[in-house]
């Protein structure tokens with residue numbers, strides 16, 4: 789009886805599998821920043837029927853830096869039989885603008901003097917301007933315009949700037965109109981002079 793030696797080889801034909809793959813990640817950064825440099829996640833694992841030789845290679849290792857936009861993170865599992873499986877998720881970095889416009893030249897307070905008997909005066913100023921990282925900073929409202937008449941007393945002038953994300957910045961200054969005493973003084977001097985009676 790011939791002795792037949794039998795050899796059994798276990799051939800791994802099943803590729804490994806990614807498990808615990810993270811869900812897609814969405815992060816927000818302030819408009820103007822290039823991206824998010826601290827995105828982190830729990831890495832997936834690689835399981836293979838052979839139980840050995842699992843290698844997990846990724847295009848990114850947490851924590852990682854991602855530019856604004858969508859980036860795909862891919863893991864590749866390889867087993868001892870050189871069978872591979874890839875799995876991936878996306879990191880989506882979006883921008884948002886939460887910073888109000890920056891006002892460049894809010895006018896100084898003004899004090900104007902009018903003659904006694906005059907109740908108002910026109911005031912002039914350079915209209916303030918503003919900038920914003922979004923490129924949009926428009927005047928949403930203003931209470932007065934240069935050349936407006938201002939009554940005696942203090943009036944607050946206000947400009948409101950708004951960017952494209954509805955962030956607002958306010959510039960305000962005061963126009964104070966005071967009554968001068970020039971005519972009053974002149975009349976007083978004349979009255980005092982009329983009382984001077986020559987002694988001779």
Ligand SMILES: [Ca+2]
Nearest residue numbers: 885887920951
């Ligand atoms: Ca802004």
